[in-house]
Amino acid sequence: xxxxxxxxxxxxxxxxxxxxxxxxxxxxxxxxxxxxxxxxxxxxxxxxxxxxxxxxxxxxxxxxxxxxxxxxxxxxxxxxxxxxxxxxxxxxxxxxxxxxxxxxx
Numbered sequence: 001x002x003x004x005x006x007x008x009x010x011x012x013x014x015x016x017x018x019x020x021x022x023x024x025x026x027x028x029x030x031x032x033x034x035x036x037x038x039x040x041x042x043x044x045x046x047x048x049x050x051x052x053x054x055x056x057x058x059x060x061x062x063x064x065x066x067x068x069x070x071x072x073x074x075x076x077x078x079x080x081x082x083x084x085x086x087x088x089x090x091x092x093x094x095x096x097x098x099x100x101x102x103x104x105x
Contacts, residue, residue: 067101
């Protein structure tokens with residue numbers, strides 16, 4: 001499994017995976033997903049293994065007394081569920097948020 005940050009050419013695969021993961025009433029529109037993934041405050045971790053295995057989008061914001069990260073979405077392809085991938089994605093975005101908060105402190 002390879003992990004990396006977001007690239008604009010990831011968007012279509014991310015959008016397709018989000019559609020596969022969530023019922024229509026819980027899915028983001030194409031425009032919203034792009035806005036979330038490409039926002040200045042976004043941190044995205046992509047997991048790949050012969051294509052997109054999963055991803056997590058977090059937004060980092062300054063608040064009184066510090067900095068917080070909000071999970072926007074966490075998506076894992078059906079064939080990778082129950083393998084620990086969601087836990088690893090969360091661990092990695094948490095590290096990104098921590099670094100971001102330390103750098104802007």
